[in-house]
Amino acid sequence: MPTINKNFLKLQSNYLFSDIAKKVAAYKEENPSADIISLGIGDVTRPLIPACIEAMHKAVDEMANADTFRGYPPEQGYDFLLEAIVKNDYLDRGVELDKSEVFVSDGAKCDCGNIGDIFGTDNVVAVCDPVYPVYVDTNVMAGRAGEFNGGKWSKIVYMPSTKENGFFPDFPKEHADMIYLCFPNNPSGQGATRQQLQKWVDFALRENSVILYDSAYEAYITDGDMPHTIYEIEGAKKCCIEFRSFSKTAGFTGTRCAYCVIPKELTVEGTSLNSLWARRQATKFNGVSYITQRGAEAIYTEQGKKEIKELIAYYQANAKVIYEGLKEAGFKVSGAVNSPYIWLEVPQGMTSWDFFDVLLRQANVVGTPGSGFGPAGEGYFRLTAFGSAERTKQAVERIVKVFKS
Numbered sequence: 001m002p003t004i005n006k007n008f009l010k011l012q013s014n015y016l017f018s019d020i021a022k023k024v025a026a027y028k029e030e031n032p033s034a035d036i037i038s039l040g041i042g043d044v045t046r047p048l049i050p051a052c053i054e055a056m057h058k059a060v061d062e063m064a065n066a067d068t069f070r071g072y073p074p075e076q077g078y079d080f081l082l083e084a085i086v087k088n089d090y091l092d093r094g095v096e097l098d099k100s101e102v103f104v105s106d107g108a109k110c111d112c113g114n115i116g117d118i119f120g121t122d123n124v125v126a127v128c129d130p131v132y133p134v135y136v137d138t139n140v141m142a143g144r145a146g147e148f149n150g151g152k153w154s155k156i157v158y159m160p161s162t163k164e165n166g167f168f169p170d171f172p173k174e175h176a177d178m179i180y181l182c183f184p185n186n187p188s189g190q191g192a193t194r195q196q197l198q199k200w201v202d203f204a205l206r207e208n209s210v211i212l213y214d215s216a217y218e219a220y221i222t223d224g225d226m227p228h229t230i231y232e233i234e235g236a237k238k239c240c241i242e243f244r245s246f247s248k249t250a251g252f253t254g255t256r257c258a259y260c261v262i263p264k265e266l267t268v269e270g271t272s273l274n275s276l277w278a279r280r281q282a283t284k285f286n287g288v289s290y291i292t293q294r295g296a297e298a299i300y301t302e303q304g305k306k307e308i309k310e311l312i313a314y315y316q317a318n319a320k321v322i323y324e325g326l327k328e329a330g331f332k333v334s335g336a337v338n339s340p341y342i343w344l345e346v347p348q349g350m351t352s353w354d355f356f357d358v359l360l361r362q363a364n365v366v367g368t369p370g371s372g373f374g375p376a377g378e379g380y381f382r383l384t385a386f387g388s389a390e391r392t393k394q395a396v397e398r399i400v401k402v403f404k405s
């Protein structure tokens with residue numbers, strides 16, 4: 001008789017964003033004329049930049065001709081994209097990587113989830129709290145999480161990131177083998193300084209841990225001295241895997257392209273994680289389409305870089321509007337500076353979901369309750385800068401109107 005992976009049955013049945021969608025749908029049914037603005041889900045709204053579009057059109061034409069047609073792509077990525085990544089994202093920041101240390105993929109979400117394949121199921125996992133839910137749920141599926149009691153998984157080590165520690169986690173008291181870090185952070189919007197990251201890398205080396213460093217929001221870093229890659233930190237190549245994505249950098253959420261870096265120096269039990277991951281990808285992944293990779297490559301051209309800068313500046317301007325508007329309305333706000341996320345403390349006496357309801361009903365604005373990202377997110381709320389400038393401004397005006405009094 002076949003059996004199932006029972007770990008799937010342990011997963012919390014309701015996913016945060018479907019809960020939100022249900023609440024919004026119910027409200028709309030009661031109030032069909034309500035003009036709802038969503039600053040909730042972290043999806044972008046601006047179109048792909050012209051440099052990418054042009055490159056992708058050209059690639060489509062190549063696919064239409066037998067002489068230039070391409071079949072299966074190399075699982076690890078085409079050389080033209082790997083070389084552009086190595087040069088622009090690393091060498092230009094003083095980090096030397098070989099292109100065999102970079103793996104192009106169809107998303108950082110998939111990479112963050114799939115990476116668990118190459119680690120033993122008995123590894124102890126540590127996550128920040130609140131956290132991007134993918135790190136936790138994929139470890140539940142793999143059997144590393146234990147049981148869910150009182151809002152927490154028994155075998156997962158939680159590292160609270162609250163206002164008391166400046167939304168930057170302290171080292172866990174227990175030993176953890178796999179430590180997920182994400183900076184600039186989703187959901188808090190907090191960036192990480194060089195000194196903070198150096199302490200984490202030193203800790204991981206001392207503890208013999210692997211840091212899984214999610215840098216999906218790297219493009220939003222504005223602080224001059226903030227590292228743009230974990231490999232700017234001494235020792236990181238020996239203990240860190242880095243995940244990067246074109247989703248929020250270049251509007252690729254629907255186009256799908258990302259990459260992860262596993263340096264050759266990174267070994268566990270004497271085995272190279274790079275070669276394990278190469279083997280895993282060669283077996284389970286068939287590469288990203290030629291058209292998409294040509295689009296991603298165009299981000300690194302002079303024209304592409306200029307257009308990306310403008311795109312990010314658009315969202316950063318939205319972040320500033322939200323941040324300043326909420327401050328004016330008396331909220332305690334953080335994030336926004338190195339991130340498209342704004343993290344706010346909900347008014348005293350309210351839970352994150354209470355605030356969600358008030359915002360939906362009184363301002364017709366949708367955001368994300370902090371408690372959906374983990375127990376330490378209770379009392380907080382996330383807004384995103386990915387809407388249109390006009391709607392973002394409108395949403396903020398409504399929030400200010402409701403709460404300023």
Ligand code: PLP
Binds near residue numbers: 106245
């Ligand atoms: N990592 C973090 C922290 C995210 O917030 C997201 C998307 O919201 C992702 C990864 C997913 O990236 P991708 O679109 O490349 O799968």
